[in-house]
Amino acid sequence: QNIVYYDTVDSTQxxxxELSQKGAEEGTLVVADEQTxxxxxxxxVWYSPKGTGIWMSIILRPNIPLQKTPQxxxxxxxxxxxGIEEATGLSPTIKWPNDILINGKKAVGILTELEAEADQVHSVIIGIGINVNQQIDEFPEAIRNTATSIAIEKGEKIHRALIIQKFLERFEKWYTTYLEHGFKPIKLLWESYSIxxxxxxxxxxxxGTVVGKALGINEEGALLIETSEGKIEKVYSADIDIK
Ligand code: BTN
Incomplete structure (x- = not known):
């Protein structure tokens, strides 16, 4: 696997x-110590200060139709x-579609971006931001009540390289499984980690806003919500509040 490392970039995405346009191979990982x-x-905006978090993007070239990329x-x-559980012993949970919480606060965000032509995916760039060693007063005030870091929740600092390594091991395993067997095995795991x-x-x-009970996700990764009228709505992109 190709890993490209930078001290400071505007965005690893x-x-x-850019690397993808130049034909970078699948699995290329771009990591930066700081993003401006x-x-x-x-x-x-994703707050990405120097030295305390993991700011990285992975280039994938899966042979899948456009509507499957949320998977x-x-x-x-x-x-x-x-990966975080293995590296730290903490038990993170997932808030649909893409926030990872630790003890109910957001520690990780995922941003998936596509390069596609017609219905064919050329590449998928998955951006991951992990708050690792920040202390609470290092977060901007606006997110201090909702954000956290691994160090805050664990009570001690942790090596970023260990988290990257454990994550990559799990990612490779599930990505290979996905390409061979499809989304089903991953869907079950996702639902078991979801809050x-x-x-x-x-x-x-x-x-507009859809209110109802979250039932699960479908094959495409859309969230299924049962409204009070008993109707099942599919939501593909939203911000959610849990009541
Ligand atoms: C979110 O809004 O929750 C997604 C945040 C994604 C942040 C990561 S950090 C590495 C990559 N580069 C970016 O500019 N954003 C993503």
């Missing part, structure tokens, strides 16, 4: 897109839960 323009989902985000979440299931949630989508 941007670098990964870290991007989150929904055009948000890769879910697969990445499973690998992160297991959102069987709870009442509010899903804020671009076209």
């Amino acid at each position: 941007k670098i990964a897109h 323009g870290g991007r989150g989902r929904m055009a948000r 890769l985000t879910l697969l990445t979440a499973v690998a992160l839960v297991e 959102s299931l069987n709870k009442t949630i509010h899903a804020r989508t671009l076209s």
